Amino acid sequence: MKGVFRIPGAVLAGSVVLFFAVLHGGSPVAPLPVAAGRQADVGRATAVRLLAFGDVNLARRLGQRLVEGDTLYPFEGVKDTLSTYDIVFANLESNISEQHGRTEDPRSNVVFTAPPAAARALQRAGITVVSTANNHALDFGLRALRETLAFLDSAGVAHAGTAVDAAALYRPAIVTVRGFRCAFFAVTDIMNGGGDEWKRWVAAADTAQIFPAVRKIRGNVDLVVLSFHGGDEYADVASERTRWFARAALDNGVDIFLGHHPHVPYGIEVRGRGIAVHSLGNFVFKQPGRFWTEHGYALSCTLTRAGGAANVGEIRILPLRAGFQPVFVTERDEFQKVYDRVRTLSQQQAWERLKW
Numbered sequence: 001m002k003g004v005f006r007i008p009g010a011v012l013a014g015s016v017v018l019f020f021a022v023l024h025g026g027s028p029v030a031p032l033p034v035a036a037g038r039q040a041d042v043g044r045a046t047a048v049r050l051l052a053f054g055d056v057n058l059a060r061r062l063g064q065r066l067v068e069g070d071t072l073y074p075f076e077g078v079k080d081t082l083s084t085y086d087i088v089f090a091n092l093e094s095n096i097s098e099q100h101g102r103t104e105d106p107r108s109n110v111v112f113t114a115p116p117a118a119a120r121a122l123q124r125a126g127i128t129v130v131s132t133a134n135n136h137a138l139d140f141g142l143r144a145l146r147e148t149l150a151f152l153d154s155a156g157v158a159h160a161g162t163a164v165d166a167a168a169l170y171r172p173a174i175v176t177v178r179g180f181r182c183a184f185f186a187v188t189d190i191m192n193g194g195g196d197e198w199k200r201w202v203a204a205a206d207t208a209q210i211f212p213a214v215r216k217i218r219g220n221v222d223l224v225v226l227s228f229h230g231g232d233e234y235a236d237v238a239s240e241r242t243r244w245f246a247r248a249a250l251d252n253g254v255d256i257f258l259g260h261h262p263h264v265p266y267g268i269e270v271r272g273r274g275i276a277v278h279s280l281g282n283f284v285f286k287q288p289g290r291f292w293t294e295h296g297y298a299l300s301c302t303l304t305r306a307g308g309a310a311n312v313g314e315i316r317i318l319p320l321r322a323g324f325q326p327v328f329v330t331e332r333d334e335f336q337k338v339y340d341r342v343r344t345l346s347q348q349q350a351w352e353r354l355k356w
């Protein structure tokens, strides 16, 4: 599949089509899909490349495949691209715990856990940092939450958003690449089961907790990322609460805000030096039946330094077909649909910065 769309002439033709479409008042045509991860800026010595994905569920039926030992399967279609990035983030919606072959509650398939092999699957795929703050963080109880952190630690996958020790709850994962220090925070605005006790172990989207933590570390790192799990599932547009929280996050020193949980992708906005994605949609998550639960995107950023300060440079959208084994979209009509949706749902100023 790779190579087909990489012919410079084809990319140029895409730009020409776009130019004429705009000129003649038609709806803009997306540039032809470029093989993901092979853009011209690869290898620029002073730049760090970051790729961010939405929801990952390695439990349920896919979890059974991992129980059988096939740890390459979930990321087989994307791992070549992931290997071209320095930092790869995703929201890990499923715990990773030992339930002796069980990967979901027999009474409810919305209560699930991935098996221990899932940590190895993430590590082999090149996923370097995950959020564990989401509404499924306590699906299998506190023991499973504790095991999740231990399995991630042993696989060398950084994590943020849950902790056994309350003092560590709003502590970011620090990922350092070539001297470039990135802090990853993660919070959730929603929890299955209700009550408030969960806030002892799972970082809540509480402005009185998270923003002081962001401001405190801001001067000591090059980049601050905040993962936000919230909003309304399957809604056509991002919730007011998500938009408000995103703006407040950027105003408080967050550089990149990454939304997920609606299971459908939304648009992007910029504010000051920051960028907010309202929802990345699904990644490794099988929710068949609707186009937008089966399509999301990855956000690709190039982080550069200008006169000592760090900047989010190029921002690229990589459309995805989500599922048990996601792939980047290379089919023309499918690509166009994601392009049109992001265009419709993005702030104009942000849209002008996006590359595809």
Ligand SMILES: [Zn+2]
Residues within 6 Å of the ligand: 093, 134, 135, 136, 229, 260, 261
């Ligand atoms: Zn969720």
